[in-house]
Amino acid sequence: xIRFTFLSVGKLKEEYTKKAMSDYCLxxxxxxxxxxVEVAESDIEGEGEALLKKLPERAYVIVLDLHGKxxxxxxxxxxxxxxxxxxxxxxxxxxxxxxxxxxxxxxxADLRLCLSPMTFTHQMTRxxxxxxxxxxxxxxxGETYHK
Numbered sequence: 001x002i003r004f005t006f007l008s009v010g011k012l013k014e015e016y017t018k019k020a021m022s023d024y025c026l027x028x029x030x031x032x033x034x035x036x037v038e039v040a041e042s043d044i045e046g047e048g049e050a051l052l053k054k055l056p057e058r059a060y061v062i063v064l065d066l067h068g069k070x071x072x073x074x075x076x077x078x079x080x081x082x083x084x085x086x087x088x089x090x091x092x093x094x095x096x097x098x099x100x101x102x103x104x105x106x107x108x109a110d111l112r113l114c115l116s117p118m119t120f121t122h123q124m125t126r127x128x129x130x131x132x133x134x135x136x137x138x139x140x141x142g143e144t145y146h147k
Contacts (some may be wrong), residue, residue, distance in 0.1 A: 001091040002032030004133060007054055008123055009097035010041045017123040024130035031137040041097050048102025051094060060088040060110050064095050064125055068112030077136035079111070093133070112128050 025034045038051035055061060060083055066091045071079065081089070094105060098121070106112055115128055138145035 004019050004034045005092045006036045009036050009047045010080045015101040020127040027134050035147045044099050044102050047097050051105050052064040059092040061092050062111045063106050063109035065112040068114040070114045073135050077139035080136050095122050
């Protein structure tokens with residue numbers, strides 16, 4: 001069974017982001033187990049150390065990074081599918097804080113993913129990536145959702 005972990009700096013503060021994450025986590029639970037791990041906000045290096053301590057050993061690490069690779073939803077779905085076929089069963093999505101993400105963390109990434117050249121709050125980034133993971137699972141299952 002696939003595992004999805006959201007490893008994030010800071011807590012979800014706005015009620016609408018909490019509701020959206022709850023909804024997408026519930027939807028994703030059809031495809032695997034979903035968990036969220038939050039570390040406290042501090043400076044980039046402190047956040048980086050905290051994130052590194054929470055990274056599981058054998059996970060496929062996807063760091064959300066403004067300087068990462070941009071993909072369409074179909075490309076992202078295909079990437080998750082290829083990695084699953086190759087043996088990945090635990091995907092960790094790392095979302096940094098408002099000042100960015102430590103190079104020590106990006107160096108641990110199996111994939112550095114850029115959602116957009118625009119900047120989003122880390123709370124909105126969590127919702128956007130959760131929706132894209134759900135979309136990818138629907139695409140890979142041949143289910144209707146993606147248009």
